[in-house]
Amino acid sequence: MNHRKQFVVEPGQKVRLAKINPSDTGGPESREEALAETQRHVARMDALQYLLYANAEQSLLVVLQALDAAGKDGVVRHLFSGMNPQGTAVVGFRQPTPIEAAHDFLWRAHQRTPGKGEVVIFNRSHYEDVLVVRVHKLAPKSVWSKRYTMINDFERTLRQNGTRILKFFLHISPDEQLARFKQRLEDPARNWKISESDYSERELWSDYVDAYQDALEQTSTKHAPWYVIPANHKWFRNLAISRIIVDTMEDMNLKLPPTRVDLAQIRAKYHAAEQEQGFRGTSPADAGPGE
Numbered sequence: 001m002n003h004r005k006q007f008v009v010e011p012g013q014k015v016r017l018a019k020i021n022p023s024d025t026g027g028p029e030s031r032e033e034a035l036a037e038t039q040r041h042v043a044r045m046d047a048l049q050y051l052l053y054a055n056a057e058q059s060l061l062v063v064l065q066a067l068d069a070a071g072k073d074g075v076v077r078h079l080f081s082g083m084n085p086q087g088t089a090v091v092g093f094r095q096p097t098p099i100e101a102a103h104d105f106l107w108r109a110h111q112r113t114p115g116k117g118e119v120v121i122f123n124r125s126h127y128e129d130v131l132v133v134r135v136h137k138l139a140p141k142s143v144w145s146k147r148y149t150m151i152n153d154f155e156r157t158l159r160q161n162g163t164r165i166l167k168f169f170l171h172i173s174p175d176e177q178l179a180r181f182k183q184r185l186e187d188p189a190r191n192w193k194i195s196e197s198d199y200s201e202r203e204l205w206s207d208y209v210d211a212y213q214d215a216l217e218q219t220s221t222k223h224a225p226w227y228v229i230p231a232n233h234k235w236f237r238n239l240a241i242s243r244i245i246v247d248t249m250e251d252m253n254l255k256l257p258p259t260r261v262d263l264a265q266i267r268a269k270y271h272a273a274e275q276e277q278g279f280r281g282t283s284p285a286d287a288g289p290g291e
């Protein structure tokens, strides 16, 4: 199953979220099969990240956006647990601090983009500046409406500098959201996740849908595609996202870097010295006179 083709928003495509089934499970796969396959993808992501880090030429930026309780945190926990923390980072975007608010909206995002060899996950992102800002009228339309072009330019700059960008919108239904809020209210382990604003934001659902549709239509590009992921079923959400990440990383042609030193010479020099002295850990300074 090619989930990239299935769920991508083609550049210029109209998006009607009401027509995309959030309970879709993409085919006949059972939950058990999906869990096993997701585990294989997570292992592969780990192996590919090792190559990305070793090579240090390209990088990967994963953007997660969604309404509350759609599973952004779950995606981070389930799919990125296999990657080496050295070379990986998760960045959460909250209300801008005074310093952030004093700068252009891309400033804080640009500071946290991945360096060469790194994987960065944006849990929310610069897209909040055309989503929550629009819905709550935190800036006038004359300000936020210019941001789509700025975002496209920004992401093109990253892409041209070796960063692959994958953007996922986790698509859930209002009923599923309500059920998850209820779990958060009732399960002591999840109480900390619920707040009154979750319920008040929910009343703005259709405004958020409008804002998301515009963002998806105007900023899904060849260099930074959006994927709308059916997310009512957590197991399918994880399967689809992990598969798209693996497929993309496979396309990056990641290889171990070429050896930059003369291995034969180093082996001859140090391995021989080690045997002579009868212990491991000989430093170059101990290697003997004339070395």
Ligand code: AMP
Binding pocket: 092, 093, 094, 095, 096, 124, 128, 129, 132, 133, 138
């Ligand atoms: P959470 O993801 O639950 O930690 O909540 C973070 C909150 O910060 C959400 O309500 C976001 O909408 C809000 N937020 C993130 N970015 C911005 C922004 N640029 N302007 C205003 N609010 C934001």
Ligand code: MG
Binding pocket: 068, 069
């Ligand atoms: Mg929240």
